[in-house]
Structure formats: structure tokens, C-alpha cells
Amino acid sequence: MRLWPRRKVRPSPDVIxxxxxxxxxxxVAGIGVRLTAQITDVLITLTGMACILILLxxxxxxxxxxxxxxxxxxxxxxxxxxxxxxxxxxxxxxxGKRLMKIKVVSHDGRSLGTHAIVLRNLMKEAEIFLPGTLxxxxxxxxxxxxxxxFGWVVMAFLIPLFNPYRQRFGDLLAGTHVIHLPQPVLLxxxxxxxxEPREQGRKLTFLxxxxxxxxxxxxxxxxxxxxxDDRQLSPAAYANHRKTLATIIEKIRxxxxxxxxxxxxxxxxxxxxxxxxxxAHLEQRQLFGDRRAxxxxxxxxPPA
Amino acid sequence: xxxxxxxxxxxxxxxxxxxxxxxxxxxxxAERRGLHRMEFAQARDLAASYRRATTSLAIAREIxxxxxxxxxxxxxxxxxYLSVYAPQERLGGLVSRFFLTSAPQAMRRSWVFIVIGFAxxxxxxxxxxxxxxxxxxxxxxxxxxxxxGGRTPEATTGxxxxxxxxxxxxxxxxxxxxxxxxxxxxxxxxxxxxxxxFLCAPxxxxxxxxxxxxxxxxxxxxxxxxxxxxxxxxxxxxxxxLSAICIACGGGVQLGAAxxxxxxxxRRDALQHAGRDAxxxxxxxxxxxxxxxxxxxxxxxxxxxxxxxxxxxxxIGALWLLWFVFAGRVRK
Numbered sequence: 001m002r003l004w005p006r007r008k009v010r011p012s013p014d015v016i017x018x019x020x021x022x023x024x025x026x027x028v029a030g031i032g033v034r035l036t037a038q039i040t041d042v043l044i045t046l047t048g049m050a051c052i053l054i055l056l057x058x059x060x061x062x063x064x065x066x067x068x069x070x071x072x073x074x075x076x077x078x079x080x081x082x083x084x085x086x087x088x089x090x091x092x093x094x095x096g097k098r099l100m101k102i103k104v105v106s107h108d109g110r111s112l113g114t115h116a117i118v119l120r121n122l123m124k125e126a127e128i129f130l131p132g133t134l135x136x137x138x139x140x141x142x143x144x145x146x147x148x149x150f151g152w153v154v155m156a157f158l159i160p161l162f163n164p165y166r167q168r169f170g171d172l173l174a175g176t177h178v179i180h181l182p183q184p185v186l187l188x189x190x191x192x193x194x195x196e197p198r199e200q201g202r203k204l205t206f207l208x209x210x211x212x213x214x215x216x217x218x219x220x221x222x223x224x225x226x227x228x229d230d231r232q233l234s235p236a237a238y239a240n241h242r243k244t245l246a247t248i249i250e251k252i253r254x255x256x257x258x259x260x261x262x263x264x265x266x267x268x269x270x271x272x273x274x275x276x277x278x279x280a281h282l283e284q285r286q287l288f289g290d291r292r293a294x295x296x297x298x299x300x301x302p303p304a
Numbered sequence: 305x306x307x308x309x310x311x312x313x314x315x316x317x318x319x320x321x322x323x324x325x326x327x328x329x330x331x332x333x334a335e336r337r338g339l340h341r342m343e344f345a346q347a348r349d350l351a352a353s354y355r356r357a358t359t360s361l362a363i364a365r366e367i368x369x370x371x372x373x374x375x376x377x378x379x380x381x382x383x384x385y386l387s388v389y390a391p392q393e394r395l396g397g398l399v400s401r402f403f404l405t406s407a408p409q410a411m412r413r414s415w416v417f418i419v420i421g422f423a424x425x426x427x428x429x430x431x432x433x434x435x436x437x438x439x440x441x442x443x444x445x446x447x448x449x450x451x452x453g454g455r456t457p458e459a460t461t462g463x464x465x466x467x468x469x470x471x472x473x474x475x476x477x478x479x480x481x482x483x484x485x486x487x488x489x490x491x492x493x494x495x496x497x498x499x500x501x502f503l504c505a506p507x508x509x510x511x512x513x514x515x516x517x518x519x520x521x522x523x524x525x526x527x528x529x530x531x532x533x534x535x536x537x538x539x540x541x542x543x544x545x546l547s548a549i550c551i552a553c554g555g556g557v558q559l560g561a562a563x564x565x566x567x568x569x570x571r572r573d574a575l576q577h578a579g580r581d582a583x584x585x586x587x588x589x590x591x592x593x594x595x596x597x598x599x600x601x602x603x604x605x606x607x608x609x610x611x612x613x614x615x616x617x618x619x620i621g622a623l624w625l626l627w628f629v630f631a632g633r634v635r636k
Binding site: 018019020022024025026085088089091092103105106110111112113114115117118119122126127130134145148152172173174175181182183184185186187189190191192216219220223224227276279280282283286287 | 311312313314317318321324325328335338355358359361362366367368369370371372373376378379380381382383385386387389390391392393395398491494495497498572575576579580583586587
């Protein structure tokens with residue numbers, strides 16, 4: 001039996017293998033989210049810089065000629081420890097990253113080391129901030145330096161676009177990447193509290209050959225539909241929903257060859273009974289090594 | 305017995321649900337307060353419960369088709385993984401370890417690259433010196449006008465002397481410190497390190513070029529009989545600052561060399577491996593640049609005596625060398 005298609009499958013970038021050996025899915029954070037977090041952090045550090053600068057000005061410690069240089073110095077002295085310390089204390093999250101619910105993880109699934117955090121944040125300095133500052137301070141007199149700094153910053157922004165983990169150059173060196181923090185929400189088990197059919201004495205049963213038509217994909221689509229049932233709906237939307245249910249039930253009945261028509265008041269009960277029976281059947285097959293991904297399982301993988 | 309109990313996956317979930325909810329509480333506690341502030345029993349339960357959850361996840365993937373359950377377990381285990389494998393190092397220990405052991409050890413390990421850095425600078429200075437003596441017009445090639453600050457071959461000897469022994473109070477203090485820190489040499493150091501990744505060449509060329517301008521300016525002053533005075537003016541911060549550039553060059557060359565000659569590793573692994581020492585070199589260079597800016601901003605204008613300038617400059621250089629050579633040695 002062939003489980004995988006022949007062509008070379010690249011491992012998904014969202015999978016991390018922790019030392020326990022059970023692969024975990026942690027979605028890689030995109031450029032937009034990370035940029036937002038970064039801008040938030042820059043705003044926070046800039047605010048800190050402005051406060052100190054005003055304090056220095058009030059104490060008469062600065063001169064107008066050197067104001068820019070002093071500002072750059074203070075910004076530099078604030079932001080260098082800011083990123084390293086916040087990521088160390090909050091386990092790979094700066095304030096901006098906490099806001100956007102993203103987080104730095106080690107690429108190899110091990111613990112995020114101090115070295116990695118220090119390295120990736122110092123490289124941020126060399127990648128973006130210092131060439132950026134240079135770009136702001138230079139003028140027309142030195143076109144070569146300006147162009148070099150500009151090209152450097154553009155390159156630093158382009159590197160993440162060309163690798164699946166969206167790593168910056170600093171991430172590449174430190175062996176880290178940034179992920180979305182997953183939110184665990186436990187929904188109720190649909191198979192446990194299924195509604196009873198209204199019609200007394202009537203039991204909905206499905207035969208094995210009737211359950212052979214669908215696979216996991218259809219089952220989970222049905223699960224999504226049943227869970228959506230819980231929401232509050234407006235009357236128009238509710239009528240629409242009832243119509244969808246009727247169509248789906250008609251389709252299922254025709255496909256599996258279920259004889260009796262289902263009265264409208266039993267629609268919900270029929271669907272959950274079918275869900276439970278189908279899930280029991282598919283899980284049973286899966287235990288025996290017969291994984292059915294979707295309704296095309298019969299053509300894709302003929303039984304030996 | 306109702307039908308759901310025939311469902312293996314539903315029974316599986318019912319048996320373990322309480323444990324998962326406990327883990328959820330422990331994880332949120334660990335995320336809010338940090339692992340090291342949790343009680344012993346809680347930390348122990350977190351680790352054990354996390355490992356049970358990974359087992360549950362592995363089993364659920366095999367036996368369950370309930371997407372809600374799979375997604376929940378996946379997210380819960382991932383959250384627990386992130387808090388169990390959190391960095392567990394104190395900040396204080398980190399700083400002292402850097403100064404006492406890891407930085408000097410990294411310096412000693414990469415001495416070859418640092419020697420290359422110094423050699424680039426030295427050769428550049430020698431070339432610049434000789435070329436200037438051959439033809440003074442080279443001076444304008446090596447030194448951009450804003451760096452020379454009027455110190456050109458046309459300037460009078462009196463003017464050159466006045467720059468060396470200038471005690472303008474405006475060029476001292478916090479503002480001057482900040483200005484010097486972000487001056488020409490810091491930019492050179494950053495570029496030298498960062499560009500080293502591109503197969504060493506830019507780092508070596510930039511350092512060599514920096515040496516050229518150093519040699520040319522020295523030659524100009526030696527030509528006017530101000531060689532020793534210029535030496536003193538440069539020494540007080542230059543010993544530290546130019547060494548910082550050479551060390552940054554060493555770090556850059558180390559990164560470039562890892563890409564050029566990765567050995568048995570892949571290029572990416574070699575780069576990561578070389579990065580461990582190269583970053584420490586960059587940090588040392590940054591520290592030295594800050595010290596150099598302090599010296600330049602506060603001491604250079606206040607100390608006007610030539611021999612004191614030499615003593616301070618080279619004395620601090622010797623202290624750096626002592627730190628690199630003797631700190632963090634492991635006693636056998």
C-alpha cells in the first residue's frame with residue numbers, strides 16, 4: 001500500500017519536532033504581523049527615548065548642535081537591551097509580539113537559547129536599524145554610502161520572502177523563526193450529546209455498506225456544519241439554514257441509498273446520528289490501517 | 305449503554321479531559337508567572353502533564369477523526385511545549401558569563417581571523433604611507449574631505465598642530481561622546497562585520513581602505529615633523545577604536561570563511577556555527593567602540609600632554625589584551 005504520492009514532498013514549514021518526538025503544528029507568522037509587532041516595539045522604544053531626551057533638555061545637559069547624535073545614542077542604548085531582555089523574560093515575546101500573539105521559537109524544536117535570542121536581536125541592529133539610521137543621516141554628498149545602506153535594508157527585507165519559514169537574516173544565523181501562538185479551545189464532543197429523534201420508537205441505524213461512501217474530509221465538513229448550528233441565527237438566516245440541511249440530507253440519502261424520507265423535525269437528529277455512525281465506522285477502519293481521506297478513497301487506493 | 309460509548313475516541317476523550325484541563329491551567333500559570341516562580345509540585349505536574357498530553361496527541365491522531373479534539377490537543381500541547389522549553393537563564397549570570405569566560409574564550413578561539421583583521425589594517429596603513437611619500441596627490445584619493453577636516457597637504461604646519469592640541473570645550477562631553485560613537489569609524493566597523501558574510505571580500509577591502517587613510521594621514525604629519533604628536537593624538541582613542549575595527553573585520557571574515565570553506569557541514573550549519581564566535585567578536589568590538597568614544601569625547605581634549613596621551617592609549621590597549629589573553633582560562 002502506498003501512503004504518499006511519488007513526488008518529493010517538502011515538509012510543511014508549520015511543523016516543529018520537539019524532543020518528545022510528536023510533531024506539533026505551529027503556524028509560521030507572516031511578514032505583516034511581524035512588521036506590525038516590530039513597529040509597535042519601535043514606537044515603545046521611541047517613546048522611552050523621547051522621555052529621556054526631554055529630561056536631559058530640562059536639566060540643560062544637551063546642546064542643539066548635538067541633539068540628533070544624543071537622541072540616536074539614547075535610542076540605541078534603550079533598544080539594544082529592550083529586545084534581548086523582553087524576549088528572555090517573556091520567553092521569546094517582546095511587548096509588540098505579545099500584542100500580536102506571536103512568538104519566537106527555536107527552529108530545531110529544542111529550548112530557545114540565550115545565544116539565539118541575543119544573536120537574532122543584535123543582527124536586527126546590523127540588518128535594519130544601523131543602516132536605517134545611516135540612511136537618515138546621509139545626504140546627497142555621499143551617494144555611494146546611501147545607496148549601499150539602502151540596498152542593504154532592501155535585501156534584509158527581501159530575505160524573509162524567499163524562505164518558507166519567513167526567517168530574517170538574524171533568524172537564519174540564530175536558528176529561530178516566529179510563529180503564531182495557538183489558542184486551545186475545547187469544544188463539546190458532538191458524538192456524546194447528540195439530540196434524540198422526535199419520533200418516538202424510531203431508531204436511526206445505518207448499515208456498513210451505507211457508511212462506505214464518505215471519508216474523513218466529508219466527516220469533518222459535516223462536523224463544521226453541526227457546530228455552526230449552535231450559533232444564534234436571524235429568522236431569514238435560520239430558514240436558509242433549514243433549507244441547506246434539507247438539501248444535504250437529500251444528497252446523503254441518495255448517495256448512501258437510505259430508504260425512508262426524513263421528516264423535517266428530525267433533520268438535526270438524523271445528521272448527528274449519521275455523523276456518529278460515520279465517525280465510528282471511519283475510526284474503526286482507520287484502526288485497521290484503512291485511512292480514508294475523502295470520498296475518492298475507493299479509486300485512489302483500491303483494496304488489495 | 306448508549307451508542308457513544310462504542311466510540312473509542314469519545315471514551316478516550318472522556319477519560320483524559322480532566323488532565324488536559326489541569327494542564328491548561330498550569331500552562332496559563334507558567335505563562336503569566338514564569339516557570340521559576342512556580343511551586344515545585346506545579347512545575348513537576350506541568351512537565352508530567354505535558355508529556356501525557358503529547359502521548360494523547362499521538363494517539364488521538366491515530367484513533368480520532370474529531371477535528372475539534374485534534375485541534376484542541378494540538379494547540380494545548382504546543383502551548384505546553386513552549387512553556388516547558390522556555391529559556392531558563394538569569395540576566396545577571398548571562399552578563400558575568402560573557403565578560404568572564406565566553407567573550408575572551410571566543411577571542412582566543414578565533415585568533416587567526418583577528419590576526420587577518422589586523423594584517424589588513426596594517427598592510428593598508430603601510431601602503432597608504434608609502435604611496436603618500438611617493439606622491440602627495442594620493443592623499444585626496446584616500447581621505448574623503450569631511451573626514452580630513454581641512455588637514456590636507458596644503459594646510460600649514462601650524463594648523464595641523466592646532467588640530468592636534470585643540471581644547472575647544474564644545475567638542476567634549478555627552479554630545480561629543482554621542483557624535484564620536486556614531487562617527488565614521490563605527491559605521492566602518494558595522495559594515496566590516498556585516499559585509500563579511502559576502503565571502504570576506506568587502507570586509508577585507510574596507511579594512512584595507514581604512515588602513516590606507518590612516519597611513520596617508522600619518523605620512524602627512526610625519527612629513528611635517530609632527531609624527532609623534534599625531535601618534536599621541538591618535539593613540540588615546542585610536543588604539544582601542546582601530547583594534548575594534550580589526551576585531552569586527554575578524555568576525556566578518558570568520559562568517560565569510562564559513563561560507564567559503566564550510567568543511568563537512570552544510571553552508572547554513574557552518575554559518576550558524578561560526579556565528580557563535582563571530583557575534584561575541586562583534587559584541588567585544590561594540591564595547592571597545594563605546595570605550596573609544598568615551599575616551600575621544602571626554603579625555604582627548606582634556607589631556608594635552610603627548611606622553612600622557614601615549615600612556616593612556618596604550619595602557620588601555622594593554623588592558624584589553626590582558627582581558628583577551630588571561631580571562632576565562634580553565635584550570636586543568
